[in-house]
Amino acid sequence: MRNAQKLLAPVLELGCRGYVAPARWAARAAEEIATIDNSHRAPAGVIEVPSRLLMGPGPANAHPRILAAQTLPLLGHMHPPFLKIMDELSEGLRYTFQTNSKYTLMVSGTGHAGMEAAIANLVEPGDKVVVGNAGIWGERVAILSRRYQADVVEIKVPSGQTFSYETLKRTLLEHKPAVLFLCQGESSTGTHQSLAGLGDLCRQTGTLLLVDTVCSLGGVPLFADQWGVDCIYSGSQKCLSGPPGASPFFMSERAMEKLQRRKTPPATYNLDMNLIGDYWGWFGKRSYHHTAPVSTFYAMREALALVAEEGLEAMWARHQELHHRLWDGLRSMGLKPFVEKDEDRLITVNTIKVPEGVDWAAVVKNAMDTYSLEIAGGLGPTVGKIWRVGIMGFNAKPQNVDLVLDAFRDGLKRQGKL
Amino acid sequence: MRNAQKLLAPVLELGCRGYVAPARWAARAAEEIATIDNSHRAPAGVIEVPSRLLMGPGPANAHPRILAAQTLPLLGHMHPPFLKIMDELSEGLRYTFQTNSKYTLMVSGTGHAGMEAAIANLVEPGDKVVVGNAGIWGERVAILSRRYQADVVEIKVPSGQTFSYETLKRTLLEHKPAVLFLCQGESSTGTHQSLAGLGDLCRQTGTLLLVDTVCSLGGVPLFADQWGVDCIYSGSQKCLSGPPGASPFFMSERAMEKLQRRKTPPATYNLDMNLIGDYWGWFGKRSYHHTAPVSTFYAMREALALVAEEGLEAMWARHQELHHRLWDGLRSMGLKPFVEKDEDRLITVNTIKVPEGVDWAAVVKNAMDTYSLEIAGGLGPTVGKIWRVGIMGFNAKPQNVDLVLDAFRDGLKRQGKL
Numbered sequence: 001m002r003n004a005q006k007l008l009a010p011v012l013e014l015g016c017r018g019y020v021a022p023a024r025w026a027a028r029a030a031e032e033i034a035t036i037d038n039s040h041r042a043p044a045g046v047i048e049v050p051s052r053l054l055m056g057p058g059p060a061n062a063h064p065r066i067l068a069a070q071t072l073p074l075l076g077h078m079h080p081p082f083l084k085i086m087d088e089l090s091e092g093l094r095y096t097f098q099t100n101s102k103y104t105l106m107v108s109g110t111g112h113a114g115m116e117a118a119i120a121n122l123v124e125p126g127d128k129v130v131v132g133n134a135g136i137w138g139e140r141v142a143i144l145s146r147r148y149q150a151d152v153v154e155i156k157v158p159s160g161q162t163f164s165y166e167t168l169k170r171t172l173l174e175h176k177p178a179v180l181f182l183c184q185g186e187s188s189t190g191t192h193q194s195l196a197g198l199g200d201l202c203r204q205t206g207t208l209l210l211v212d213t214v215c216s217l218g219g220v221p222l223f224a225d226q227w228g229v230d231c232i233y234s235g236s237q238k239c240l241s242g243p244p245g246a247s248p249f250f251m252s253e254r255a256m257e258k259l260q261r262r263k264t265p266p267a268t269y270n271l272d273m274n275l276i277g278d279y280w281g282w283f284g285k286r287s288y289h290h291t292a293p294v295s296t297f298y299a300m301r302e303a304l305a306l307v308a309e310e311g312l313e314a315m316w317a318r319h320q321e322l323h324h325r326l327w328d329g330l331r332s333m334g335l336k337p338f339v340e341k342d343e344d345r346l347i348t349v350n351t352i353k354v355p356e357g358v359d360w361a362a363v364v365k366n367a368m369d370t371y372s373l374e375i376a377g378g379l380g381p382t383v384g385k386i387w388r389v390g391i392m393g394f395n396a397k398p399q400n401v402d403l404v405l406d407a408f409r410d411g412l413k414r415q416g417k418l
Numbered sequence: 419m420r421n422a423q424k425l426l427a428p429v430l431e432l433g434c435r436g437y438v439a440p441a442r443w444a445a446r447a448a449e450e451i452a453t454i455d456n457s458h459r460a461p462a463g464v465i466e467v468p469s470r471l472l473m474g475p476g477p478a479n480a481h482p483r484i485l486a487a488q489t490l491p492l493l494g495h496m497h498p499p500f501l502k503i504m505d506e507l508s509e510g511l512r513y514t515f516q517t518n519s520k521y522t523l524m525v526s527g528t529g530h531a532g533m534e535a536a537i538a539n540l541v542e543p544g545d546k547v548v549v550g551n552a553g554i555w556g557e558r559v560a561i562l563s564r565r566y567q568a569d570v571v572e573i574k575v576p577s578g579q580t581f582s583y584e585t586l587k588r589t590l591l592e593h594k595p596a597v598l599f600l601c602q603g604e605s606s607t608g609t610h611q612s613l614a615g616l617g618d619l620c621r622q623t624g625t626l627l628l629v630d631t632v633c634s635l636g637g638v639p640l641f642a643d644q645w646g647v648d649c650i651y652s653g654s655q656k657c658l659s660g661p662p663g664a665s666p667f668f669m670s671e672r673a674m675e676k677l678q679r680r681k682t683p684p685a686t687y688n689l690d691m692n693l694i695g696d697y698w699g700w701f702g703k704r705s706y707h708h709t710a711p712v713s714t715f716y717a718m719r720e721a722l723a724l725v726a727e728e729g730l731e732a733m734w735a736r737h738q739e740l741h742h743r744l745w746d747g748l749r750s751m752g753l754k755p756f757v758e759k760d761e762d763r764l765i766t767v768n769t770i771k772v773p774e775g776v777d778w779a780a781v782v783k784n785a786m787d788t789y790s791l792e793i794a795g796g797l798g799p800t801v802g803k804i805w806r807v808g809i810m811g812f813n814a815k816p817q818n819v820d821l822v823l824d825a826f827r828d829g830l831k832r833q834g835k836l
Contacts (some may be wrong), residue, residue, distance in 0.1 A: 015719035036730060037643075040512035044723030047716060049490040050499055059492050059709060070488035072467040074477050074661060076792055081468055094458035108663070109527045109688070116688040143689045225455075228559055237709060243492060245526070245663055247709030267685040269562045270527070270534040288797075290530035291477060291655060293663030295488055296714060298465060305462030314455060374494055379706075 052368075055404050056376035056390055057187040057349045058215055059244050062299070063394040065207065066242050068075030070295040079289045084299050086280060086292070092304025096217065096240075097232060097250045099224040105280045106300055107233070107247035107271070108293050114247025116144060117271040118210055121251075121259050122231055126148035127178035130171055130207075132163050135188035136380045137212050139362045141181050148267065153177065159381055162186075162193045162344045169201055176205045178258075185216030188379040190337075190351030190388065191344050192220065199228015203248040208255050214238060217248060218307060219348035219392060220320040224329035236296075239319065239348055241393035242303040245296040279416070321349045322391045323402050325348035327338070331407035333418055338386045351378075352387045360387060362413030371407050423737035427787030435452055444710055470786075473822050474794035474808050475605040475767045476633055477655035477662050480717070481812040488713040495709045497650055503719050504698060504710070507530025510722025514635065514658075514730070515668045516651060517642040524699045524718055525665035525689065526711050527649070529632045532651030533691040534562060539669075539677050540649055543567035545596035548625075550581050550590055552637075553606035553632050554798045559599050566685065571595065577799055578769070580604075580611045580762045594623045596676075603634030606797040608769030608806065609762050610638065613779045615648015619833050626673050632656060635666060636725060637737040637810060648673040654714075657737065659768055659811035660721040663714040740809045740819050741765035747823035756804045769796075770805045773835065778805060789825050 038311040054061050058361040075082040086105075093104035107114045119141065123129055129150040134157050142154045153175050157163055163182070172180060172271040180202060182193050194213065202209045208230040215224060217232075218239035224232060236242035251259070251273065259273060270290065297315050307315065327337070329350060338351035354360040359375055364387070367373040377386040389404055412418035459836035463786045470480050493500040498690070504523075538716065541547055547568040549560040552575050560572050571593050575581055581600070590598060599618060600611050613629065622628045627714040631640060635650075636657035642650060648670040654660035669677070669691065677691060684690050688708065697707040725733065745755070748770060756769035760774055775810040778795055785791045794806040830836035 037516055037518075038513070040509055040518075041726050041729070042506070042509050042513070044506075045718055047487060047490070047503065047723075048499055048714065049493060049503075051491050052493060052497070054494060056494060059494065059712065062492050062713075065490075067489045067491075067713065069465060070661070071482075071485045072465070073469050073485075074472060074480050074655070075470060076472055076474060076477065076661070079470070079792075081466055085465065085467075088460070091458055091460050095456070095460070098455055100458075109531065110709050110711060112688045113527065113531075116686060122701060137657075140687070147683065147685050147687055210493075235709070237492070239714075243488070243711065243713035244495070244709040245714055264420050265565060267565050268534060269558070269565055270530045291528050291653070293481075293528060293660040293661065293711070293714065294477065294655075295485065295661035295717070296711065298467065298662055299713070301465055308459045308462050311459070338740060374497075399678075 004097065017076065052372045052374055053395065053400060053403065054374045055395060055400060056374045057388050058235065058390055058392060060241065060390060060392040060395040062237070062243050063241040063303070065306070066299045069298040072298050073263065074294050076293065078286070078288060082294065083286065085297060087418055088301050089297060089304060090280060092308060093195070093248050093250065096248065096304060096307050097224040098222060098226065098398065099250055101225070101250060101252055102282055103251035103277065105249050105276065107249045108290060108296060109247055110244050111235035111247050113271065114249055115175045116268065117143060117213065117247070117249060117273060118231050118233050119148050120142050120266040120271055121270045121273045122148045122179050122208055122210060122255060123148050124264065125260055126151060128153060128175055129179045129181065130155060130175055130177040132182045132193070133157065133160055134183060134191055134193065136187055137183040137188070138181065141212070160189050160191060160339045162191050164195055165194070168198060172201050172205045172207060177207050179208045179210050181210045183212040184222065185213065185220065185346045185348055187349040187388070188382060190339050190346050190349050192216070192346040195227050195229065202230070203228060208258060214349060215349050215392065216346070218315055221316055224250055224266045238301065239315070239393045240303045241306065242299050243296060245293055246300045267309060307327055312344040319347050319391060319396050322396050322398065323350065324392060325398060326350060326389065326404065327400050330408065333408060333412060348390060348392050350389045350391065351382070352389065354385060354387065358412065358417050359415060360384065362415060363387065366411045367407035370405060370410065373403060373406060373407050420653065446624070453590055468790065470790045471813070471818060471821065472792045473813060473818060474792045475806050476653065476808055476810065478808060478810040480655070480661050481527045481659040481721070481724060483724070484717045484720045487716040488661070491718050492712050495712065496704070496706060500712065501704065503715060505721050507715060507722060508698060508724060510719070511666050511668065511827040514666065514722060514725050515642040516640060517668060518536065519643070519668060519670055520700055521674055521695065522667035523694065524715060525667045526708060527665055528662050529651065529665050531651035531689065532667055533559060533630065533685065535665070535667060535691060536649050536651050537562050537566050537691055538684040538686045539691045540597050540626055540628060540673060541566050541568045542680055542682065542731045544569060546571060546593055547597045548573060548593055548595040550598070550600045550611070552580060552601060552609055552611065553602055553604040554578065555601040555606065556599065559630070559694045575730055578607050579608060580609050583615055584610070586616060589624045590619050590625060597623050597626045597628050601630040601632050602640065603631065603638065603764045603766055605633045605806070606800060607766040608757050608764050608767050610634070610764040613645050614649065621646060624674060633767050633810065634764070639734055642668055654718055654721065657733070657811045659724065660717050660754060661714060663711055664718045682774065719758060737765050737814050740814050740816065741768065743816060743819050743820065744768060744807065744809060748826065750827060751830060753826070766808060766810050767806045768809065769800070770807065772803060776830065776835050777833060778802065780804065780833065781826065784829045784832060785825035788828065789821060791821060791825050793822060793825065
């Protein structure tokens with residue numbers, strides 16, 4: 001505890017030199033300040049970060065090359081070498097999304113920011129939005145769309161199922177919505193929503209097709225242009241092996257036309273794609289909008305470089321093979337998938353039925369305590385009914401899948417269930 | 419270029435095993451897919467990040483310990499060791515903001531996200547907001563507040579000046595606004611807005627006092643509680659020496675009461691402080707809202723540990739002394755401050771008048787080309803009139819200030835102006 005005069009000594013002293021301190025402010029402040037309060041000046045100590053293998057629904061562990069990129073020195077957010085890195089990100093996303101669209105970028109925020117960016121920009125107040133709710137992501141998009149004053153038509157399937165083409169066709173023809181939202185990989189239930197044929201349908205009904213690919217991008221096939229998708233957001237910390245904090249984002253020419261036709265700007269300034277696009281050079285020039293998360297963008301530059309090096313086909317096949325390896329092992333223990341139909345099953349986040357009489361939480365706890373391994377329980381309505389195992393990105397390796405199987409075997413044995 | 423059958427071979431093959439592939443999707447997709455397009459599969463090469471000393475208005479170079487923390491292995495966003503790091507962030511912010519409020523956290527986004535979080539949560543449609551516009555930050559807050567349907571009363575001062583207590587008092591008494599916005603450090607003009615006495619006034623008029631401290635927090639005195647400030651957002655990449663991507667955020671008990679009294683939730687879900695606060699444990703429990711930018715939060719945990727280790731008084735004095743060192747040197751070259759009044763001058767971002775006949779851009783270019791040193795020109799209405807020199811955080815060291823002076827000396831000499 002120091003008194004005001006002592007506290008402000010450097011300020012007041014330098015203030016006397018006539019060109020340094022805001023003297024008026026210092027004088028006023030001196031009347032106000034009693035002391036610096038040190039009660040929250042906690043001794044810092046060493047940051048404690050245990051090493052864990054993250055085989056839940058995400059984040060997955062990041063690739064070391066990607067983490068290492070974050071130690072590179074910062075650049076200014078408008079420096080030409082940084083703008084070059086942004087261009088590399090846009091181009092890497094074109095490959096990853098399989099699009100020729102100019103309109104790709106990393107949103108400066110996590111997947112939720114990407115979700116909000118999509119809704120805020122595509123939806124004008126009063127627009128009809130059909131939201132496919134197959135789990136918590138659809139539910140969130142419905143909430144979010146209502147906040148942006150959409151007229152939301154929510155369609156639902158029971159947990160563990162997906163929407164059939166026929167249902168979606170009927171709904172589109174009935175409502176002719178401005179936007180149709182679907183989640184390609186619904187991580188709360190472990191389902192994979194087919195997008196086949198929807199692009200054509202959406203063109204017939206004047207609908208923009210918006211797809212969440214947070215836990216699927218890089219792990220399963222996606223062809224933005226050939227499938228006629230209009231807007232996609234994703235996550236950095238799943239199959240792309242990056243840290244959370246950037247959201248891969250894509251808009252089609254049709255989506256951009258709608259954005260530019262808007263009567264009112266999006267409520268959000270921070271996620272206004274007209275302004276952010278200007279920073280990314282979508283419209284030919286470069287204007288400052290915000291300061292990009294420089295270290296995170298370095299990381300994602302490396303993440304997309306790794307995608308280009310391995311190639312999408314190899315990545316998709318790797319995820320597919322390990323999903324197969326996982327289920328070979330799980331079935332040998334008598335465990336069964338939560339998702340009934342083969343064709344509805346997501347390969348990146350696998351959901352496993354908890355058998356009767358098994359303490360699911362004890363299996364999860366044993367995996368963490370014995371193996372420093374994260375496997376997860378359910379989320380929302382699936383809590384207690386399922387386990388969730390992610391096989392994504394850098395973590396999609398045989399030895400990791402085998403460790404997951406060891407942990408299940410051990411966990412069940414300890415309960416006398418194997 | 420591969421054909422569809424070959425591309426989907428692993429999918430289709432595994433699909434035949436009956437529990438792996440979404441066969442319906444694969445079959446449909448096979449009809450649709452012609453080829454993977456490799457035209458955007460750019461050869462990655464090595465990421466190019468030149469080393470630069472960033473003495474512009476920000477970002478400043480990050481402290482190596484802070485950058486290094488970003489290589490630590492990822493943790494899940496709800497793992498107890500990560501929640502502990504979040505608690506350390508909240509506590510570190512209490513010290514840095516000088517508050518006992520429960521309501522401190524890092525917004526998962528850059529300073530602009532913090533700005534939007536503040537407006538979106540404090541302002542209900544129709545609320546009167548007085549925005550002190552002394553440069554581009556006030557201007558942005560005015561735009562943003564209008565998007566959130568505030569009734570904005572914009573007050574202005576000429577570039578390089580600040581609002582007097584008397585002006586603010588008169589405005590508050592006249593409008594009795596819901597919110598008064600001021601920018602403590604206006605980096606586009608280099609002014610320091612005094613906050614003395616405003617907390618009391620705002621309590622009389624039922625006004626919440628909202629302050630932007632993006633380029634001032636940690637560099638100049640701030641006492642959130644003792645000065646009666648109700649909401650603050652800041653940046654990570656200035657005086658706190660972190661990477662951009664997290665926004666220190668604070669709300670007072672009064673601001674929280676207003677938030678909880680709202681008739682409608684904020685339009686933004688991503689930045690809804692009722693939901694984000696729930697993730698940070700503001701209300702006693704912990705609910706998932708979004709996946710925090712884990713690496714960036716590690717970094718900021720170290721940044722705030724460094725603040726606690728050095729201590730606020732020492733940090734403020736260091737910034738003050740180097741501002742003095744800079745101006746001693748600049749004055750010896752005949753250069754003059756853009757901000758006329760001593761008491762209006764910001765010490766963290768210094769603005770320097772470009773003398774008649776001097777090519778300001780050539781000085782900036784020479785600094786970069788010869789010294790790998792960033793000094794900046796003006797922003798918005800100050801372009802061409804000023805240079806801007808930041809002395810912030812890790813970069814606030816005598817040798818860096820001396821290099822800036824060398825670069826000015828050299829730049830002026832090359833033009834025959836010294």
